[in-house]
Amino acid sequence: xxxxxxxxxxxxxxxxxxxxxxxxxxxxxxxxxxxxxxxxxxxxxxxxxxxxxxxxxxxxxxxxxxxxxxxxxxxxxxxxxxxxxxxxxxxxxxxxxxxxxxxxxxxxxxxxxxxxxxxxxxxxxxxxxxxxxxxxxxxxxxxxxxxxxxxxxxxxxxxxxxxxxxxxxxxxxxxxxxxxxxxxxxxxxxxxxxxxxxxxxxxxxxxxxxxxxxxxxxxxxxxxxxxxxxxxxxxxxxxxxxxxxxxxxxxxxxxxxxxxxxxxxxxxxxxxxxxxxxxxxxxxxxxxxxxxxxxxxxxxxxxxxxxxxxxxxxxxxxxxxxxxxxxxxxxxxxxxxxxxxxxxxxxxxxxxxxxxxxxxxxxxxxxxxxxxxxxxxxxxxxxxxxxxxxxxxxxxxxxxxxxxxxxxxxxxxxxxxxxxxxxxxxxxxxxxxxxxxxxxxxxxxxxxxxxxxxxxxxxxxxxxxxxxxxxxxxxxxxxxxxxxxxxxxxxxxxxxxxxxxxxxxxxxxxxxxxxxxxxxxxxxxxxxxxxxxxxxxxxxxxxxxxxxxxxxxxxxxxxxxxxxxxxxxxxxxxxxxxxxxxxxxxxxxxxxxxxxxxxxxxxxxxxxxxxxxxxxxxxxxxxxxxxxxxxxxxxxxxxxxxxxxxxxxxxxxxxxxxxxxxxxxxxxxxxxxxxxxxxxxxxxxxxxxxxxxxxxxxxxxxxxxxxxxxxxxxxxxxxxxxxxxxxxxxxxxxxxxxxxxxxxxxxxxxxxxxxxxxxxxxxxxxxxxxxxxxxxxxxxxxxxxxxxxxxxxxxxxxxxxxxxxxxxxxxxxxxxxxxxxxxxxxxxxxxxxxxxxxxxxxxxxxxxxxxxxxxxxxxxxxxxxxxxxxxxxxxxxxxxxxxxxxxxxxxxxxxxxxxxxxxxxxxxxxxxxxxxxxxxxxxxxxxxxxxxxxxxxxxxxxxxxxxxxxxxxxxxxxxxxxxxxxxxxxxxxxxx
Numbered sequence: 001x002x003x004x005x006x007x008x009x010x011x012x013x014x015x016x017x018x019x020x021x022x023x024x025x026x027x028x029x030x031x032x033x034x035x036x037x038x039x040x041x042x043x044x045x046x047x048x049x050x051x052x053x054x055x056x057x058x059x060x061x062x063x064x065x066x067x068x069x070x071x072x073x074x075x076x077x078x079x080x081x082x083x084x085x086x087x088x089x090x091x092x093x094x095x096x097x098x099x100x101x102x103x104x105x106x107x108x109x110x111x112x113x114x115x116x117x118x119x120x121x122x123x124x125x126x127x128x129x130x131x132x133x134x135x136x137x138x139x140x141x142x143x144x145x146x147x148x149x150x151x152x153x154x155x156x157x158x159x160x161x162x163x164x165x166x167x168x169x170x171x172x173x174x175x176x177x178x179x180x181x182x183x184x185x186x187x188x189x190x191x192x193x194x195x196x197x198x199x200x201x202x203x204x205x206x207x208x209x210x211x212x213x214x215x216x217x218x219x220x221x222x223x224x225x226x227x228x229x230x231x232x233x234x235x236x237x238x239x240x241x242x243x244x245x246x247x248x249x250x251x252x253x254x255x256x257x258x259x260x261x262x263x264x265x266x267x268x269x270x271x272x273x274x275x276x277x278x279x280x281x282x283x284x285x286x287x288x289x290x291x292x293x294x295x296x297x298x299x300x301x302x303x304x305x306x307x308x309x310x311x312x313x314x315x316x317x318x319x320x321x322x323x324x325x326x327x328x329x330x331x332x333x334x335x336x337x338x339x340x341x342x343x344x345x346x347x348x349x350x351x352x353x354x355x356x357x358x359x360x361x362x363x364x365x366x367x368x369x370x371x372x373x374x375x376x377x378x379x380x381x382x383x384x385x386x387x388x389x390x391x392x393x394x395x396x397x398x399x400x401x402x403x404x405x406x407x408x409x410x411x412x413x414x415x416x417x418x419x420x421x422x423x424x425x426x427x428x429x430x431x432x433x434x435x436x437x438x439x440x441x442x443x444x445x446x447x448x449x450x451x452x453x454x455x456x457x458x459x460x461x462x463x464x465x466x467x468x469x470x471x472x473x474x475x476x477x478x479x480x481x482x483x484x485x486x487x488x489x490x491x492x493x494x495x496x497x498x499x500x501x502x503x504x505x506x507x508x509x510x511x512x513x514x515x516x517x518x519x520x521x522x523x524x525x526x527x528x529x530x531x532x533x534x535x536x537x538x539x540x541x542x543x544x545x546x547x548x549x550x551x552x553x554x555x556x557x558x559x560x561x562x563x564x565x566x567x568x569x570x571x572x573x574x575x576x577x578x579x580x581x582x583x584x585x586x587x588x589x590x591x592x593x594x595x596x597x598x599x600x601x602x603x604x605x606x607x608x609x610x611x612x613x614x615x616x617x618x619x620x621x622x623x624x625x626x627x628x629x630x631x632x633x634x635x636x637x638x639x640x641x642x643x644x645x646x647x648x649x650x651x652x653x654x655x656x657x658x659x660x661x662x663x664x665x666x667x668x669x670x671x672x673x674x675x676x677x678x679x680x681x682x683x684x685x686x687x688x689x690x691x692x693x694x695x696x697x698x699x700x701x702x703x704x705x706x707x708x709x710x711x712x713x714x715x716x717x718x719x720x721x722x723x724x725x726x727x728x729x730x731x732x733x734x735x736x737x738x739x740x741x742x743x744x745x746x747x748x749x750x751x752x753x754x755x756x757x758x759x760x761x762x763x764x765x766x767x768x769x770x771x772x773x774x775x776x777x778x779x780x781x782x783x784x785x786x787x788x789x790x791x792x793x794x795x796x797x798x799x800x801x802x803x804x805x806x807x808x809x810x811x812x813x814x815x816x817x818x819x820x821x822x823x824x825x826x827x828x829x830x831x832x833x834x835x836x837x838x839x840x841x842x843x844x845x846x847x848x849x850x851x852x853x854x855x856x857x858x859x860x861x862x863x864x865x866x867x868x869x870x871x872x873x874x875x876x877x878x879x880x881x882x883x884x885x886x887x888x889x890x891x892x893x894x895x896x897x898x899x900x901x902x903x904x905x906x907x908x909x910x911x912x913x914x915x916x917x918x919x920x921x922x923x924x925x926x927x928x929x930x931x932x933x934x935x936x937x938x939x940x941x942x943x944x945x946x947x948x949x950x951x952x953x954x955x956x957x958x959x960x961x962x963x964x965x966x967x968x969x970x971x972x973x974x975x976x
Contacts, residue, residue, distance in 0.1 A: 002693045004656045005948045005972035007299035008285045009059075011048035013070070015292060018649055019057070021045025022303050023948025023972065026059060029305065029649045030073065039066060039077045042946060049099070051092045056113075058099050060087040065101060067113055067120060078113055079120045088151070091139035098123070102137050102149055106130060108163045108174070110144055128161045130176045138190040152187025156203060158227070180227050182209055189243045189256075196252050198268065199227060202240035208233040208256050210270045231270035236260050246289045248314050257284030257298055265313055274313040277566075277599055278306055281680065282658035293647035302658045303972065309645035322604075325362065325627075325634035330376035336632040337376075341392040342616040343410050348627065349397055350376070350634075351390050357382035357399065361415065362636070379417050382406060392614075393435035396420075400430035405443065407456065420456050431473040440479060442487070448472030452485060452499060452506075463505040464497060475520035480534050480550060486557065488521035494538065496550065496557045509555040512548075516540020522585075524548075525573050535560070535744060539570035539583070544702075547744060561736075561747045564702045566600070567592050574617055582641070584615060591626055593641070602639045606630060617641070655697035657684065661969045663711035666956045667722070669740070673698075676969065677708030677726050685724075685738055685745065688975065690960055695973070699745040703734035710773040714785065717777060723748075727770035727789060733799075733806065751806040753789075753797065768793045772820045774828070775801075786842075788828050790818025796830055798845060810845050814838070820861040825868055825889075831858040837873060837885075839894070849894040853883040860913045860954060862922070874922050876910025882924050884936065900939055906930060912955040916964065925952045925968060931976070949974045 005023030012018050018029045024044055026037040043062035050057050057068040057075075063086050067079040085103035092099045097113035106128035111120045124144060134151040141147040144163065151159040160178040167175045183203035191200045192213075199211040210233070214226040238259035246253050253273070257263040261281050265274040278284065282302035289296050294311040327336070331352065340350040348360045362374035382399070389400040397408040397417070407421040428445035435441055436452075442464070444450035450464040450473070466472055469491035476488045483500035492514040497506045515521060521538045527547075528535040534550040547560040570585040580597045591604040591613070606613070606628055613628035622644070626637045659679035667673045674686040674695075683701035688694075706729025714723040717737075724736045735749040753768060769792040778784040787799040787806065796818055797811040816832040823829075827848070828840040835854030838847045854877035864872045871887040882905045886898035906926035913924045925931045929952060933943040950971040958965045966976040 002688075002695065002975040003948060003972070004303045004654050004695070005974070006044060006285065006301050006950065007303045007305065009045045009048045009061075010286045010288050010297060010299045010305065011050055012288045012290050012297065013050050013057075015290075015647075017073070018288075018297065018305070018651075019048050019050075019059075020299055020305055021048065021059075021061070023974070024061065024946075025948070028073070028075075029651050031648055032650060034650050034652055037075055039068075039080075041066065044948060044950075046087070047090055049090050049092050053094065054092060054096065056092060056097070056099075058090045058092055060090050060101065062086055065090065067099070078118065081111075081120055083109065088134045088137040089139055091141075091147075093144070094142040098144075100139060100144075100147065102134075102139060102151075104134050106132075106134060106149075106151060106159070106161070108147070108149060110163075124163070126163045126166070126172070126174045128159070128174045128176055129167060129170070130159055130161075130179070132157075132159070134159075135186045136188050136190055138192060140192055140194065150190050150192065150199075152182070152190055152201065152203075154186050156181060156183035156185055156187060156205070158182045158187065158190070158201060178225075178227070182211075182230070183207060188239065188241045191243050191245045191254075193245045193247075193252065196245070196247075196268075198245060198252060200243045200245055200254050202243045202256060202258070204239040206234060206236050206238060206240060206258075208236070208240055208243060208254070208264070208266065208270070210254065210266070210268065233264070233266055233270045233272060235264050235272045235275055236262060241284065242286050244287060244289060246291070248291070248294065251314075253314070255287055255289060255296055257287045257300075259283045261300070263287060263296060263298055263308075265310065274310070276308060278308060279304065280599060280658055290647050293645055295645040295647040297647075301971070302654070302656065304653050305649075305651045306653075307645050307647060307649070307651075309643045309647075312640065312643070322635040322637045325360065325374065325636055328375045330358065330378065337629060337634050339387065339390040339612045340627055340629060340634060341390055341397075341614045342625070342627065343392060343395070343397070344412065345616060345618060345625075347410070347412065347415070349379075349390070349392060349410070351387045351399065355384040355386060357384075359415065359417070377415075379408075381417060381419050382408075383422070389430055389433045391433050391435060394438065396435065396438065398433045398435070398441070400425075400433045400443070402429050403427060403445075405430065405433065405458070421458055423458065425451065425453075425458060431471075432475070434474065434477045436477065436479040436485075442474065442477045442485075444473040446471070446473060450474060450487075462499055465505055465507045467491065467493065467495075467508070467511075476522055476524045476538075478524040478526055478536060480526060480529060480536075481552075484534075484550060484552070484555075486524055486536065486548075486550070488515070488524060488538070490520050492516065492518040492520050494521060494524070494548070494557065496555065498555060510557050512557055512559065515546060515559070516542045516544065522569070522571050523573050537573060539573060539585075541569045543568055545570065545573075545583070559747065561699075561745050562702055563700065565594065567594055572615070576619070576641075582617075591628070591637075593624060593639070598642065601641055601643070604637050604639070606635075652694075654695060655684070655686075655700075656695070656973055657682065660951055660953065660971045661973065662707065662709055662953050663726075664954060664956050664967060664969045665711055665713045666958045666967060667713065667715045668958050668960065669716075669720075671740075672958060672960070672965075673722070673740075674967070675711065675713050675722075675724055677704075677711050677728070679707045681705065681707060681728075683708065683711075683724065683726055683734075683736065690965070693975070695975075699738055701734075701736050701745055701747065703736060703747050703750055704728050704732060706730045706732065706769075709769060709771050710789070712773050712775050714775060714777060717783070723783075723785075725773050725775050725785075725787065727773045729769045730766050731768040731770060731791075733770060733773065733787070733789065735801065735806070748804060749801070749806055751799075753791070753808070771818055772822075774821050774823045776823055788821050788823065790821040790830055790832070792817045794818065794832075796821065796828070796840065796845075812840075812845055817857075819858055822861065822863050824863045824871060825865045829861075829863055829873075831861050831875060833857040835877060835879075837861075837875065848892070849887075851885060851887070851896065851899075853877070853885065854879055854881060859909055859911045860924075862913050862915050864915050864919060866919070872915065872919065874913045874915060876906075876913045876924055876926070878909045880904050880906055880908060880910060880926070882906075882910055882913060882934075884922070884939075902934070902939060905932065905934070905941070911952050911970075912968070914955045914957050916957060917959050923955050923957065923966060925955055927951065931955070931966070931968060945976070947974050947976075948972070 009021035046061040110124040132153040137151040158180040185205040189202040197213040210231040212229040240258035252268040254266040279300040282300040357379040358376040409418040426445040428447040441453040454460040471490040485497040495508040536548040567585040572584040574582040593601040657678040661678040685699040708728040710727040717723040731753040738745040785801040839849040856878040860876040908927035952970040956967040
């Protein structure tokens with residue numbers, strides 16, 4: 001069994017072991033391996049408790065708990081028990097075998113494990129006088145006599161009581177010592193440090209509150225204590241689920257994590273020291289801290305454990321200040337650095353506001369921190385002139401201004417500059433100079449004059465014909481082979497030129513308009529170069545990285561796919577040593593270094609997008625240096641690239657949806673492929689390895705702008721090529737394709753359904769949601785499909801796809817929200833919120849037959865056609881019923897042979913039904929998370945299990961050899 005589900009609990013046992021709950025499973029992670037313990041809970045694991053003085057473990061979830069003994073990597077289940085109420089928190093006590101459980105209605109239960117009887121006996125039990133439902137609780141103390149219990153309820157109140165302090169009027173109840181209003185919402189987390197006299201609470205009001213605990217001088221009686229001086233932190237933008245107080249270097253810090261996927265580091269005063277998006281958009285449910293390596297571990301709704309080293313963040317603030325490259329004595333009065341670039345790790349080249357070219361050698365490691373040891377040195381061979389462009393490529397430097405270009409070669413051995421060229425190149429002010437290689441350059445001016453230079457002496461050149469626009473110069477370029485040149489301009493167009501001809505001027509062969517908006521591309525990077533085509537990547541100012549295909553035979557360029565990234569303005573793509581490319585750019589007023597595997601590496605406040613900045617990567621030292629000019633000062637930042645914690649654990653990572661998966665389609669060929677879509681607006685193509693039980697992501701598709709509701713995959717539409725049809729919110733239908741073995745996916749069509757209104761205007765109704773889709777391939781035409789969709793506006797629509805376009809053929813108003821459509825033989829079947837199954841004649845698009853299965857909405861639907869005239873239908877609805885019907889079709893007449901209504905097969909809405917391939921059984925599941933296998937002859941359920949996937953959306957079945965594999969999906973994925 002393979003499980004991806006919420007991970008709510010996490011516990012660092014020691015330097016070598018970490019336990020985490022994933023759904024109802026308990027995962028053990030060590031330095032060498034990851035495994036699942038052989039015992040599970042019925043519900044999700046909410047808490048894992050361990051203490052340094054015992055080898056016992058307490059694990060609980062919902063109303064169940066298990067008591068475990070650990071010896072090295074061997075775990076033995078000692079006892080499993082249940083309470084009549086949900087367990088809010090648990091605590092192992094000093095007395096061997098004793099532990100305390102606090103329920104959600106403030107009942108403290110003291111239990112002790114008996115080694116002789118192998119039974120947990122209740123030693124004591126007491127209820128607090130306040131019975132409000134607890135959303136969080138914290139147990140302080142190590143024995144029954146000194147226990148202190150703090151609870152947080154839905155009213156934002158902190159409830160404090162001790163089991164041993166009972167009411168005078170009712171000796172069977174514990175007295176509520178304090179009721180302290182703390183938040184304007186539910187309290188989700190409580191942590192306390194009595195030594196530091198500090199209390200921290202978090203809530204769904206997005207705040208973190210820091211409290212001082214004032215105890216009386218003569219005793220630690222909490223009845224006389226005061227909780228005062230609240231300090232609030234508001235860095236999270238959603239519910240805050242966990243807070244933990246930690247100690248480092250004699251200082252108190254607080255770690256928090258929440259629904260916004262960020263964890264925050266605070267000092268005792270409530271000041272934010274560090275913030276990081278850690279779980280790729282998934283909710284952070286829990287966190288723990290490993291002090292020896294200063295590492296935070298987080299778990300969340302994606303089921304992943306992610307770690308991050310905090311050693312840098314816990315240093316003094318002075319260590320994080322930038323180095324100021326001071327002017328020294330070299331610059332004149334009122335002179336400052338206006339443009340600056342890295343030459344290499346320790347050398348800079350710069351241009352001042354007085355048009356003087358300057359050089360500086362700067363050793364960061366050997367500096368005293370203020371930048372005074374380096375001095376700016378004038379490059380005397382440079383003739384001062386107005387500089388509009390300063391570019392560096394390896395050891396070559398280009399300075400351009402009005403008409404003129406100066407080219408230097410820097411010799412590091414003696415820190416000298418060899419002038420390779422100086423002269424007029426273009427008639428206007430030069431706005432762009434791009435190094436295509438060591439000996440090829442692309443230069444353009446403000447009037448649209450552009451030249452491809454092929455020699456150091458600038459004699460061999462080709463004029464590039466740029467289209468007319470307001471700011472007629474280039475923003476990025478890339479050379480492919482010796483023939484093709486790809487150029488982006490300030491109009492936003494990406495253009496392909498052929499430069500192998502002998503003509504003096506080259507005109508565009510093909511153009512993609514507004515690829516990244518109206519400002520054009522910031523980078524064009526060659527990824528793969530094959531004989532007949534090439535693959536490139538482009539970035540811009542639109543939060544996207546796009547993959548481009550260059551067809552060398554047809555001399556065309558086209559967009560294959562796009563990836564949405566959390567960087568608004570990408571300026572550089574940097575290859576990395578582990579094939580995890582780095583993207584550098586701007587987000588609001590910060591420099592950002594980002595990668596797919598780690599997300600944000602760091603953010604540097606810079607004031608906003610800069611015209612003058614540069615960075616230098618040192619992979620061997622795991623360092624990146626960034627330099628920019630702010631307020632006429634040159635600021636140099638040094639940051640580590642990969643925060644590789646010394647807390648080494650073998651923690652596998654899944655790349656499943658971070659929000660609920662709504663639809664899934666499976667296909668078994670040489671390998672088992674999965675295509676899925678969800679609330680995170682993403683389509684994922686994955687591969688499941690049955691032998692190892694692992695899921696590998698192959699592609700992510702970012703076509704949708706809203707949640708994906710429907711999916712149909714034309715498997716093997718052509719040889720080894722699969723076409724994906726998906727639909728969802730914003731009236732959107734997307735078509736993509738991928739080929740087995742290819743590392744790229746192709747986004748073919750992005751289509752929006754349009755409505756005809758009385759004014760004859762065509763407009764898109766953004767409120768229309770396409771709920772379901774099914775397609776059939778036209779046999780007479782290649783890559784042509786008939787598409788049928790059911791929509792939330794009550795329409796059933798027929799469309800057609802021809803080559804690379806979709807057009808609407810017809811639509812019929814049904815009057816109810818259409819939830820599912822499915823092609824079955826000569827008919828299109830639909831079900832909606834009225835619970836009726838309709839048979840639509842595909843030829844005339846009229847309803848020939850109806851059968852009522854439910855009185856309300858149909859959440860799940862499956863159909864099989866046998867011998868072209870026998871329809872088998874199975875539906876699951878909001879009414880908790882599963883309905884099966886067998887219908888014969890003969891010459892236009894329908895006969896209902898069987899109609900079986902299975903009442904209350906589940907205890908909640910039925911969201912998944914699926915026939916087995918042999919048609920002897922069907923599987924069903926529901927919001928109640930129970931998966932059942934039902935015999936279609938007897939209608940008895942002869943097998944069932946409880947899945948740990950919450951909010952089940954569906955089931956897919958795949959035959960493998962003689963086995964049947966079930967994929968249960970929703971808020972997670974479970975493979976059975």
